[in-house]
Amino acid sequence: MAAKDVLTRPQIDAELAALPHWRLGLGALRTALKCPSSAAALELFAGIGALAQEANHHPDVDWRYxxxxxxxxxxxxxxxxSARDAALAHKISAAAEAAGAVAAPELLRTVEIAIDTDDVDAISQIWRTALGYKADAAGNLTDPYGRGPALWFQKTATPNVNRFHIDVTVPHSESAATLNALAAAGGSLDHEHAPMWVVVTDRQANRLCVCTEAGRGVD
Incomplete structure (x- = not known):
């Protein structure tokens, strides 16, 4: 099927209204499914594999106990x-319910590493070579096997003294609890760009951003 079945953000939101197990994050529909046992999780994993083969459309699945x-x-x-993703998500949700699995969106985290730089080309190839990553259309570096965190270059004429920071994308529905816990742990929170992202600074001036899909468009 051609890429003409890409969904717009309103279409994705409409699909998610009927997919309570799922959240949108960094260009993907994501879920965490907690099963009654490790054996049940493995059986569901196999079931998802069969559904993927039937649909000829394959998700990334990570089994953890x-x-x-x-x-x-x-x-x-x-x-x-795309519409294929939404269709397969519906089938996976049905299989999960039949297996006694419950959604655990509070477990969803997607991590990216960001580097402040005023010259992306001067450093990109070094990181790409060291990590064995590939560059996407925007110049971000991603693990072709989806195992490691993505690395992206935040182009700025005034790089921060601490050039590295971590972006952690969480479901918007879970972000308030995450931010409250960070504040309680001593983090300083800058909400200027919320809900898209909140800059969190620790007591030693290290930064991270808690990001959500809220407020972001999808082409």
Missing amino acids: DTLFVALTSHDAGSRV
Whole structure:
């Protein structure tokens, strides 16, 4: 199927209204499914594999004891959400319910590493070579096997003294609890760009951003 089935943000939101197990994050539909046991998780994993083969559309699935982390995106559409992703998400949800699995959106985290730089070209190839990553259309570096965190270059004429920071994308529905916990742990929170992201600074001036899809458009 061609990439013409890419969904707009309103269409994605409409699909998510009927997919309570799932959240949108960094160009993918994502869920964490907690199963009654490790064996049940493995059985569900196999079931998801069978559904993927039947649909000829394959999600990323990470099995961790009794929990499965699933991400659905269409690589032929530039890693955006398509109608195929939504259709498979519905089938996976039905299989999860039949297996006694429950959604655990509070477990969803997607990590990216950001580097402040005033010259992306001067450093990109070094990182790409060291990590064995590939560059996407925007120049960000991603693990071709989806195992490691993405690395992106935040181009700025005034790089921060501490050039590295971590972006942690969480579901918007879970972000308030995450931010409250960070504040309680002593983090300083800058909400200027909320809800898209909140800059968190620790007691030693190290930064991270808690990001959500809220307020972001999808082409």
